[in-house]
Amino acid sequence: MHSTQDRLPVSIIIANYNYARFLRNAIDSALSQGHGDVEVIVVDDASTDESADVIASYGSRIKACIRPENGGHGAAFNTGFAASRGAIVLFLDADDYLYPNAVSEIVARWDGEVAQMQFRLHIVDERQRVKDVFPPPEVPFDSGDVTPQLMRRARYQTTVTSGLAFALSALQNIMPVPEQEFRQGADGYLVTLAPLYGRVKSIDTCLGAYRMHGGNHSVFAEKLGQRARWRVEHDLHRLQALADQAVDVGLAVRADANLRDPVHLEERLASICVDSRRHPVAEDSRLSLAAAGAAASMEMNVSLRRRAMLAAWFLSVGLLPQRMAQAVLSWKLVASSRPAVLARLSRTIRYVTG
Template sequence: MYSIEDRIPVSIIIANYNYAHFLRRSIDSALGQDYDNAEVIVVDDASTDATADVIASYDTRIKTCIREVNGGHAAAFNTGFASSRGEIVLFLDADDYLYPNAVSEVVEAWKEKTAQVQFRLHIVDEYMQVKDVFPPAELPFDSGDVTPELLRKGRYQTTVTSGLAFNRAVLDRVMPVPERDFRQGADGYLATVAPLHGEVTSIDDCLGAYRIHGANHSVFAERLGQRARWRIRHDFRRLQALSDQATEIGLKIPQDAGLRDPVHLEERLASLCIDSERHPVADDSRLSLAAAGAVASLKMNASRRRRAMLAAWFLSIGVLPRRMAKAILSWKLVASSRPRFLLRLSKTIRHAVG
């Protein structure tokens, strides 16, 4: 254990844009850590709401970085990192918050070769009511050296911004985040390239809350086609960044890595089924994507039952008439669209495979 004098310095960087109504909870959670050597940096990305008043109320308890022009997620990350001093760096979205033991648990789990620590988050609504866990407890984190998974399919089991902590030495190698490519989803860039330079340490406990609400980028309501297209393009940018970083250290990622990734294939199928005219990949077919998805599903790090069910889901989307395929897609991607019997079945299956 570290004494107060020699504890590892930690930086918590809160990225905010027009989230004044959530920001105080986020800042308070960062200041309320049961760890002595943590600085709190708030980056305001040119907000036009009451953010300035919220920030001013904290005076010198936080470090503030005010951006004059809105630059997006990556720009906020880059600005905050440039002002930080911590050897361990957490990026916290302003609508999310940490539990008091988050930093101390991260430090306790830290290892010599750690590039990134990841932990689960409670999914909460606008009123901080817990709705679920992300990632779901039945999906095991990938830990240790995840480079083979990255090189095989461009993804491993990780989490979102507020459930990640990074080694500063690794961030020095991979930052700044490309601001034009990752105006949104900068965490996707960092979580993709950081593990090339060390190991991933996973904590299965929930150490914070990931807030789902109508205004954040994670929610597109019923606009599944729009959401799918954004995620496909984001994946292509991630894969290019991964390829560039891998090449620098003498590794190579196959051009078709995304076709081994069930998450990516799910979005490709969704885009193609829902709005084929605006689908961004010209040569895709439902059947080929479904077949690739079924094969990729069977190789997932999950229970046999879960893998089999996902493979069957992919195949059904590939062979059923388009109207039925679209309904099944929406049932999986938007819980509120599911018939009651399917909601009950989903809960039963989830408990069974957990």
């Protein structure tokens, strides 16, 4: 006999732009799921490489959505969602891939109260060699009703696109993604709003792989200031979307929510420290951001040692002379910039403070 769970239809929406070299791996992983009712939708966002040929080679095994013009992450999500029929929807970036048991594990844990399910991913390189886990095992996911965290600091511990699954019922309340504001980072919009419509459930095992390579939007170490500015602006868009949506469910977001979020404050401090002239928030100062970051660090759901170390890092970036502050900043945010002795120390500290 089959349970109702076994018959839950699942949609995997693969968003692709110029990732032909990875795309087949992503599609194959979606088609190889053990769950009985999975549709695979591939959205190509007007790629200029060989992506169209890769997609065409699968014929009717997938549902292809070819966009005539490039619209970005949010537009690709909207196109795929409009074509989907699943009660559970996964968005998979084309440079990542799922393990064969991913959907079965998600469906087995699903219930009617879930708006979003999240799971860890192996970090792999271009040749699929496992390098680490994301989020790190020592950082606990936030689960259950996460609206108190959202209302207070506009963030909770979640993951990236390919480690997420959403209830259709939640997505119907928040789609379409605003395409201009979330041309990149559409997953940030989804994870911020979906929990307003149900519970977050977490799986601590790795059900897929998050590929790190030179083309990732999240990897441009040589452009630290640019990355920080984008993330600050992205968070401000997320906060506005959250404030607007919260009204519909009778909640109110703190106006200073971002100033209680150490992840946001880290990027905001990086932005002003690296390139203050282009920093997007005129009233900020290094010292004020450092003080806010230290205070926010002490409220994190991690070990006391880890909280204290992060608070000390914030204060050092805020108080040290500019050049020294930039060095300390880059050592934390860009692993490749660390001196060898500091890199070894960082690895040791990670496990000691986990």
